[in-house]
Amino acid sequence: MTQGPLTTETGAPVADNQNSETAGVGGPVLVQDQLLLEKLAHFNRERIPERVVHARGAGAYGTFTVTADVTGYTRAAFLSEVGKETETFIRFSTVAGNLGAADAVRDPRGFSLKFYTEEGNYDLVGNNTPVFFIKDAVKFPDFIHTQKRDPYTGSTEMDNVWDFWSLSPESTHQVTWLFGDRGIPASYRHMDGFGSHTYQWNNEAGDAFWVKYHFKTDQGVKSLTQAEADRLAGADPDSHQRDLRRAIERGDFPSWTVGVQIMPVAEAATYRFNPFDLTKVWPHADYPIVWFGKLELNRNPENVFAEVEQSIFSPAHFVPGIGPSPDKMLQGRLFAYGDAHRYRVGINADQLPVNRPHATVARTHSRDGHLYDGRHKGAKNYEPNSFGGPFQTDRALWQPVAVSGVTGETEAPSHAEDDDFVQAGNLYRLMTDEERERLIGNLAGALSGVSRDDIVERAIGNFRQADGDFGKRLEAAVQALRG
Ligand code: HEM
Numbered sequence: 001m002t003q004g005p006l007t008t009e010t011g012a013p014v015a016d017n018q019n020s021e022t023a024g025v026g027g028p029v030l031v032q033d034q035l036l037l038e039k040l041a042h043f044n045r046e047r048i049p050e051r052v053v054h055a056r057g058a059g060a061y062g063t064f065t066v067t068a069d070v071t072g073y074t075r076a077a078f079l080s081e082v083g084k085e086t087e088t089f090i091r092f093s094t095v096a097g098n099l100g101a102a103d104a105v106r107d108p109r110g111f112s113l114k115f116y117t118e119e120g121n122y123d124l125v126g127n128n129t130p131v132f133f134i135k136d137a138v139k140f141p142d143f144i145h146t147q148k149r150d151p152y153t154g155s156t157e158m159d160n161v162w163d164f165w166s167l168s169p170e171s172t173h174q175v176t177w178l179f180g181d182r183g184i185p186a187s188y189r190h191m192d193g194f195g196s197h198t199y200q201w202n203n204e205a206g207d208a209f210w211v212k213y214h215f216k217t218d219q220g221v222k223s224l225t226q227a228e229a230d231r232l233a234g235a236d237p238d239s240h241q242r243d244l245r246r247a248i249e250r251g252d253f254p255s256w257t258v259g260v261q262i263m264p265v266a267e268a269a270t271y272r273f274n275p276f277d278l279t280k281v282w283p284h285a286d287y288p289i290v291w292f293g294k295l296e297l298n299r300n301p302e303n304v305f306a307e308v309e310q311s312i313f314s315p316a317h318f319v320p321g322i323g324p325s326p327d328k329m330l331q332g333r334l335f336a337y338g339d340a341h342r343y344r345v346g347i348n349a350d351q352l353p354v355n356r357p358h359a360t361v362a363r364t365h366s367r368d369g370h371l372y373d374g375r376h377k378g379a380k381n382y383e384p385n386s387f388g389g390p391f392q393t394d395r396a397l398w399q400p401v402a403v404s405g406v407t408g409e410t411e412a413p414s415h416a417e418d419d420d421f422v423q424a425g426n427l428y429r430l431m432t433d434e435e436r437e438r439l440i441g442n443l444a445g446a447l448s449g450v451s452r453d454d455i456v457e458r459a460i461g462n463f464r465q466a467d468g469d470f471g472k473r474l475e476a477a478v479q480a481l482r483g
Helices: 034-044 137-147 158-167 169-178 226-235 239-249 304-309 328-344 422-430 433-447 453-466 468-482
Strands: 057-066 085-094 109-117 120-127 199-202 208-217 255-264 289-299
Touching (some): 057 304, 085 289, 158 433, 169 453, 239 289
């Protein structure tokens, strides 16, 4: 801000910012005091609706650098050359808490990344977990209602959380992950990121591939125990946010090594798991990670509200060479985010500095609406036009996907080794005995907050189906706590 006298919103100098204008000394306040009215009115409108999920977060700008040639798999221009750099903006978040909630909680972390590419902004809106609780978008509002405050008590209720999870056996894998050692990251810098869904890459020749993104933290994974987190959440509710900002301020730039698992399209139909099921991973033995990039965060936002609160990310923001898969969760998300942005920030949200393309310009015929900035000046706002308006490229961003059958509310096709418990059991069996002990302690602690026996028993039953030993030890631990 330039130096000079304090002014009103319209730039007139302010004589007194300490005393409002009154009718006589000690008399009532006058409506002609523009400064007072303006300040009170602006203050009343400082908040916009918080994100319905992932309300609490922190952001940073950075640089993505290509480290290996992936042009055989995608024609995305920002991935076209080893050494090529692209500006990025990331927003990390927790999921369930409201805007003022503490950072150090057991909850997935959001990992939203915007690449400002020369072919438009590409958003990868992932989490720090490779899987999710459910596999159909139609269940998302119900699921989130159980994570948020109960309509009667106004509090988060363990009964609701575990009622839903225990009745949704497909959540067993993600819940096992969440209550394990990685469930409470020490900071946003010390966690991995995942695109989670399967996405499509397609190359210059028109070949398509299914891919899953991985971001491996170069800081090493560090987590908090439940007891450490409980202490920290009280002592410093902003722990993650503060840690990220300070690291960047002192030049200790966090970075992630970026890779993809790549599945040739022809292998999808017969793969042992449904490759579009978000509750499952692709074991690395089946599809190893191909490392191709480095993400470094190196600049803090100057204004948290403008750049973090008003930032928008959407899984539907693709660029040529990258596209969606038929994952039913992803398909629902392709609608939900743009809709949320229009409600939360407004129809011109994508024109704000943090959201607009940085390496190209948006050329659309959309106009006007709340807070339109007039950027198109007098240009024609229709197509076709004979005034040199923008033109279509006749080349789809992604390759078509073969479909068959009739319409209907169908479950996704099941594959040979699909079931809701196999990968949760595999995860449990991968853990050391100390890791299992902590997992069971965390689960038992949470389950002991549930008031109804039938919910507790049903929940334990799911873990028993994942692994007999898992179920047995959990049952004993819950009994010991609940008496
Ligand atoms: C069908 C399932 C889902 C729906 C309907 C949904 C919907 C939403 C909505 C409405 C928002 C708020 C957006 C905003 O106000 O800007 C949001 C935020 C977010 N979601 Fe989802 N979500 C779903 C599943 C997922 C999954 C599976 C992931 C991760 C793999 C995820 C990651 C995120 C992240 C990281 C944010 C925060 C974005 C930001 O930083 O601005 N969501 N989600």
